[in-house]
Amino acid sequence: MSSDLQNSLASPDFQSEELWGTVVAVQANYYQVKLDSKQNPEDKELKNQLQNLMPDPRNLEPMPDALLCTRRSRLKKLGQRVMVGDRVKIEEPDWQGGRGAISAVLPRKSELDRPPIANTDQILLVFAMSEPTLDPHQLTRFLVKAESSYLPICLCFSKTDLVSVEEQAQWEQRIQQWGYQPTFISLHQQTGLEALFDQLSDRISVVAGPSGVGKSSLINHLVPLVKLRVGKVSGKLTRGRHTTRHIELFDLPAGGLLADTPGFNQPDLDCHPKDLANYFPETRQRLADASCQFSDCLHQDEPGCVVRGNWERYEIYLVMLQEAIAHQQACDRQSRGETNLKLKNHHRGNLTYEPKLEPKKYRQISRRTQQHQLQILQDDELD
Numbered sequence: 001m002s003s004d005l006q007n008s009l010a011s012p013d014f015q016s017e018e019l020w021g022t023v024v025a026v027q028a029n030y031y032q033v034k035l036d037s038k039q040n041p042e043d044k045e046l047k048n049q050l051q052n053l054m055p056d057p058r059n060l061e062p063m064p065d066a067l068l069c070t071r072r073s074r075l076k077k078l079g080q081r082v083m084v085g086d087r088v089k090i091e092e093p094d095w096q097g098g099r100g101a102i103s104a105v106l107p108r109k110s111e112l113d114r115p116p117i118a119n120t121d122q123i124l125l126v127f128a129m130s131e132p133t134l135d136p137h138q139l140t141r142f143l144v145k146a147e148s149s150y151l152p153i154c155l156c157f158s159k160t161d162l163v164s165v166e167e168q169a170q171w172e173q174r175i176q177q178w179g180y181q182p183t184f185i186s187l188h189q190q191t192g193l194e195a196l197f198d199q200l201s202d203r204i205s206v207v208a209g210p211s212g213v214g215k216s217s218l219i220n221h222l223v224p225l226v227k228l229r230v231g232k233v234s235g236k237l238t239r240g241r242h243t244t245r246h247i248e249l250f251d252l253p254a255g256g257l258l259a260d261t262p263g264f265n266q267p268d269l270d271c272h273p274k275d276l277a278n279y280f281p282e283t284r285q286r287l288a289d290a291s292c293q294f295s296d297c298l299h300q301d302e303p304g305c306v307v308r309g310n311w312e313r314y315e316i317y318l319v320m321l322q323e324a325i326a327h328q329q330a331c332d333r334q335s336r337g338e339t340n341l342k343l344k345n346h347h348r349g350n351l352t353y354e355p356k357l358e359p360k361k362y363r364q365i366s367r368r369t370q371q372h373q374l375q376i377l378q379d380d381e382l383d
Ligand SMILES: Nc1nc2c(ncn2[C@@H]2O[C@H](COP(=O)(O)OP(=O)(O)OP(=O)(O)O)[C@@H](O)[C@H]2O)c(=O)[nH]1
Pocket: 158, 159, 160, 161, 162, 185, 186, 187, 188, 189, 209, 210, 211, 212, 213, 214, 215, 216, 217, 218, 229, 230, 231, 232, 233, 234, 235, 238, 261, 262, 263, 264
């Protein structure tokens, strides 16, 4: 008996007839579940040996990789939502028809809101060295947003073919001072990809980054059978409801799962002002070494502040802090019922209050919005 076979048989997952998998896509009330590989031995020889040892209808061809599942009504009654990324138990598999029913969901390790994905292990943040121009403010906004999920961040710079070796080295040094260890890749020159594969294997990663940096191109390269739309599509269009609702985890040939997200250029900054400093590695480091005089220090001009000082992104921190304060004030006003002002976000966190045109209840709803809302209701009903 081969040692692989012995391992497989020793595995409790395999012996106990339980069938487990990961939800890779959700559409209306159907869930695409990728089965754990142990239960789906691809190795032909191993499969044949197993079949002789313990005849099991599952070992008779064809054994699909994934099953299209419904959710048990018991789960529905419990209000148990099933998300992409969830680890689920499957009952009554119909191997011929490729169907099954989800009967249990494991507790989640993490849960992202936008995109809605459970058990994400890390965020792969992609920025281009050029085209679009690499802007430290925009990069920081994305980093702060990613940091606020408290998930590890894997920072990747694409399109290195468009800049000189010197320029790349300067950026590398700069980003390291911010507290990150970036990976540099070029799809056109096929460089840096191995290092990136290593960081993605055996994990669930979610790709984020502005429009046009090459996120879809990268996924198309990593997952040969997928053909995501590349280029030309403007960020605005790809931000539509369709793309955000139909989140899919792609199976990486070298192991691991990866989700694309539509690119957008300015993530919302909705964090609490006093949390902002936690989202900069530079401040985290300073606050680990010493504490500010006041425990509620926002690190602006308070006496005895250990954060204020000579570090590159401090100016960006201050701009974002003003925005976070304005956001907080808007939330406070809203909760006090002063809803006749709305917060308008201009370029780079420049915020102003503007009167709302009409009270919300009288505002005319466009036909498109109506249809959209109807679709949401229908989808939710199906859920
Ligand atoms: N020079 C260069 N161009 C690249 C590279 N990778 C991708 N591109 C180009 O960048 C453009 C945008 O690529 P996409 O993959 O659509 O970018 P995206 O990040 O998915 O954009 P959104 O879907 O709008 O968020 C395309 O024209 C690609 O051909 C690269 O390594 N070098």
